[in-house]
Amino acid sequence: MPVSHLFAPFNSHQIEPDSQTAIANAQAALAQAIAKLPPIGQARELFNHFTNALQPSLGLLHIPSTRSSMEQTYQDLLDGKQPTPTTLMLLFSIFSGAALVWSASLLEKLNATQAETRAAFHAYSQVALVILEHPTRPLGPSTNGLVATCILTHSLANDAGLSVRMRILQARCFSMARDLGIHRLDTARSQEERRLRGCDLIEVEVQRRVWWNMVASDWLSSFSGGPQEGVYIFQPKHMNVNYPSNIDDELMVSTGIQRELSLSVPTAMSGSIQRIRTAVLCREVVDALPSILLDSQQPEYEVILALDKRFHEYIEDIPEFFKLDAESLRKSQKICKERPYIAWQRTSLHFSFHTRLCRLHRPYHLEGITDPAYAYSNRVCVHSAKKVLELRREMDEISPEAGGYPARLWRVVQHLFFAALILATDVSFNPEAPEAEVHKAKVLTAYQTLERSKHESGTLFEGVQRNMQTLLSTLKQRPGPPDLQGSSVEASTMASRETETNDPFMGPGALRGTNDFDHRLNAPDSSAGGDLMDEAEGNWQQIWSDFVAVAPDLDVPQWNSLLEDVDFGGWTDL
Incomplete structure (x- = not known):
């Protein structure tokens, strides 16, 4: 089938919310979405690209089970069975994310141009949005629905920033997670219920991943500038959810995790776990510096220096394969060859770190030029700003x-x-x-x-x-x-x-x-x-x-x- 089939526009206006038969309307929308699925060969290429290019940054999916679900969906279609709207939305969200982060290799495999792939990104995103926001049958809360919404929000927001629609999607994720009770996933009562009733432990682990992905995004945004500076939604006292396990997906089955690894051992989840740790540090900064937005006065300089110490303790404590000194880079060469995504995660980690360290010292950046008492802040600001520019150039080499x-x-x-x-x-x-x-x-x-x-x-x-x-x-x-x-x-x-x-x-x-x-x-x-x-x-x-x-x-x-x-x-x- 020609690749152009992927890129036919999805016309949401063909769905008429005022139809007298809501069920027929929903079924028509579902059939319309199914018609926009790419052929199985292209679907596999898009899924593989998502796995390699986007999953290491998001860390949401359990890749083996999701791949099996995709294959089963296409087989069901051949057998005349309809997939659920949730399954369809998850697939379209994955395909949309893959199209956003296209590579020359992907374009070659799909025999597509950049313009066609950009068009596919928007078309797939639109299908997913229509499934999520259908006027008579909106998507209900489920783990897969939550993951799909998070992936879609990530792709759309990174394409153009945090628009009003993106804020609505963020709120939708939060609401769905709360409806599922994920905020109390690892209370003693929840763990006992799972022991007595049984559960799919892959789904439990995915819920931990998606919860902490949302929490980390919230806390990172609270110390990134803009109108959300100094404010976060997720309160640590209002949740009991363990960190995601440091484990490769292949070591996880529905009956349990074969063995969890030390943080010093690289896995597909290493980057996500370090992202969470960075987010915790951002939340601590916001808690320590409430006067940034609430008062006109600058924070006490001693507080800045104490937080600066916390930043440096944090970066010293990261695993060796995430460090940037020459010796650590030499030792991690084999790891990066076996796991190419480690290089991207490492660069992203330091990119984020130096951005926040620069922001921490920015209130005293200019004072440090003329006042020796604040000279340290000036040096840190300038050094970290230069480091961000250097790391950005290194990103192009990955x-x-x-x-x-x-x-x-x-x-x-x-x-x-x-x-x-x-x-x-x-x-x-x-x-x-x-x-x-x-x-x-x-x-x-x-x-x-x-x-x-x-x-x-x-x-x-x-x-x-x-x-x-x-x-x-x-x-x-x-x-x-x-x-x-x-x-x-x-x-x-x-x-x-x-x-x-x-x-x-x-x-x-x-x-x-x-x-x-x-x-x-x-x-x-x-x-x-x-x-x-x-x-x-x-x-x-x-x-x-x-x-x-x-x-x-x-x-x-x-x-x-x-x-x-x-x-x-x-x-x-x-």
């Missing part, structure tokens, strides 16, 4: 088949922009510093990296443009900078928004108007990006000159206010 797809993730774009802006403010406030030119070059390189991301996800770059315009509009209130509203970069971004897709299988604007993320499949073709890059670089040089010219006129409080005004919010998985 194969997409092992998780390396940074240009298509909002969380990566968000952290990179923050680090670049920290260095930019440092240079602008202290242009005579010995390393000023080096830092300026790093900022320019970071901007070029962000610009290149536009070719893979135009919507992500629109977020960077929005933040840059916020920055410039604030600076323009001071004497000096010329009018930059006609920025060629902004103009090219707006033009890309209005460009209709040329995908022959989608048709002009096929998915437009059905949801708030339809326009994203119109990212410019990377083959036509040379002139735009040259123009953007020249424009950025002008922006930088204007920035440096006016920046020294701003005092420290004005700078701090400026940094807080820039929207760093978004779905934060790192």
Whole structure:
């Protein structure tokens, strides 16, 4: 079957919520979704790619049982049996995630183009959303339904940030998990009930994985900037759920776990467990620094230093195969060869760590330039910001088949922009510093990296443009900078928004108007990006000159206010 079959648009308007027969309506929707399933050969390729490229970051599925479920679903269809809506949504969520993180290898196997794969991502996402949100038969709570919703939320949010719809999906995940009682999964009473009544222990372990995935996302977001800064939903006193087991899926069966491994032993869950530990640290920071949002005063510096110590204790305590020193890297070469995803998990872990460490010290970053009492914070901020930029470059060297797809993730774009802006403010406030030119070059390189991301996800770059315009509009209130509203970069971004897709299988604007993320499949073709890059670089040089010219006129409080005004919010998985 030709690959174009995958990319036919799913028209949710064919489902009529006001139909007099709700059951017939739901059955029609189910049949329509079934018709959008890819052929089994393509489904296997998409599933395998999800397993290699996205599962190591999410750590939600039990791969062997999910693969068996997919195979059984296709066999049931051949036998004339209909799969459940929950099963269909899980499959479409997996296919959507795989299409989001496409690789050259996947495109070759599917004989597809980038544009077709982007279209498939949106089409699969739309099918999953219609199943989840059907007006007469919405998806009920179940473990597979919860996992499917989490995967879908992850994919859509990383495609374009945390929109209103994404917040609704997050709330849906929380509500479904609470309805399932996962927050009390490992109370003494629950464990005794499982012992007496029996249970599928794979499902129990998946529930632990999905619960802690949600909790970690919540706590990481609470210390990432944006409107959610300083606030989290999941209260540790209100839950009793053990951490996921450090184990490969092959060692887990429905009757139990054969043996759980020490955290010093690498497994498919190593990255997820370290992500949880990072999230716990973020929650502790938020608990220790409530004055960040509630009061105008800065936190006590002794508290910052105590938390800084906690950060360094944490990074010293990570397994050796996640460390970045030369000796640890040498020792972990064999592990990374056997488990390629470890390199991505390691880079992501340090990327997240340095972003948070930089944010911890940011209130004293500029004061440290002139006040020796805070010089340590300035050094840490600058060092961690440079480290984030360095790690971002290393991400491009990791194969997409092992998780390396940074240009298509909002969380990566968000952290990179923050680090670049920290260095930019440092240079602008202290242009005579010995390393000023080096830092300026790093900022320019970071901007070029962000610009290149536009070719893979135009919507992500629109977020960077929005933040840059916020920055410039604030600076323009001071004497000096010329009018930059006609920025060629902004103009090219707006033009890309209005460009209709040329995908022959989608048709002009096929998915437009059905949801708030339809326009994203119109990212410019990377083959036509040379002139735009040259123009953007020249424009950025002008922006930088204007920035440096006016920046020294701003005092420290004005700078701090400026940094807080820039929207760093978004779905934060790192």
